[in-house]
Amino acid sequence: MKLYYAPAACSQAPHIVAREARLPIDVAKVEFPSKRTTDGEDLYAVNPKGAVPALRLDDGSVLTENAVILQYLADQAPGSELALPAGGIARYRLLEWLNFIATELHKGFGPLWSPETPDAFKEATREALGKKFDYLQERIGEGPYILGERFSILDAYAFAVLGWTRIHAIDIARWPGLAAYLERVAARPAVQETLRAEGLI
Numbered sequence: 406m407k408l409y410y411a412p413a414a415c416s417q418a419p420h421i422v423a424r425e426a427r428l429p430i431d432v433a434k435v436e437f438p439s440k441r442t443t444d445g446e447d448l449y450a451v452n453p454k455g456a457v458p459a460l461r462l463d464d465g466s467v468l469t470e471n472a473v474i475l476q477y478l479a480d481q482a483p484g485s486e487l488a489l490p491a492g493g494i495a496r497y498r499l500l501e502w503l504n505f506i507a508t509e510l511h512k513g514f515g516p517l518w519s520p521e522t523p524d525a526f527k528e529a530t531r532e533a534l535g536k537k538f539d540y541l542q543e544r545i546g547e548g549p550y551i552l553g554e555r556f557s558i559l560d561a562y563a564f565a566v567l568g569w570t571r572i573h574a575i576d577i578a579r580w581p582g583l584a585a586y587l588e589r590v591a592a593r594p595a596v597q598e599t600l601r602a603e604g605l606i
């Protein structure tokens with residue numbers, strides 16, 4: 406398998422999961438805005454949507470969409486317990502969280518990335534995100550993780566996305582529970598390995 410990623414992008418989530426699960430995986434770094442890998446491959450030729458993450462499977466086909474790639478990786482290493490078995494209500498709870506992280510948190514940052522977004526709209530976006538952070542902080546509580554004792558694909562995804570608060574002038578110290586949660590996740594050896602591999606530490 407080969408994971409196409411960009412440093413500190415949402416692709417950091419599957420990057421962490423692959424390392425947590427100790428899956429044999431190659432990685433290809435994609436540069437923005439050229440959207441080419443360091444060996445010159447065009448991201449659009451890999452994923453016509455022009456986005457990371459993209460996962461090339463061993464049969465040559467490509468899987469896209471973070472929430473799906475995360476589940477795929479976790480399911481490749483069932484012993485790692487990074488997701489939950491299909492069929493039971495617990496899997497649907499995991500999917501409920503995954504959808505929240507993808508659509509409310511991840512895409513909630515959307516307007517902050519564009520230089521075209523008016524400042525007032527950016528401020529309203531930060532306010533709206535703050536309400537989601539309130540909810541997340543309350544639900545995690547002492548955690549230590551979103552599902553309680555167990556680290557999962559949800560934490561990898563939330564960690565990657567919440568890291569963007571640093572880029573977009575959102576002071577995470579307003580949510581001490583989330584700040585502590587991020588420190589816990591960051592301290593995991595596989596997360597440290599990922600941050601090093603992405604050149605972030």
Ligand SMILES: N[C@@H](CCC(=O)N[C@@H](CS)C(=O)NCC(=O)O)C(=O)O
Nearest residue numbers: 414415416455456457458470471472
């Ligand atoms: N729907 C996609 C969105 C992925 C996405 O937003 N990727 C960003 C990086 S965090 C990206 O590659 N953006 C480049 C672009 O859309 O031009 C998913 O969930 O995987």
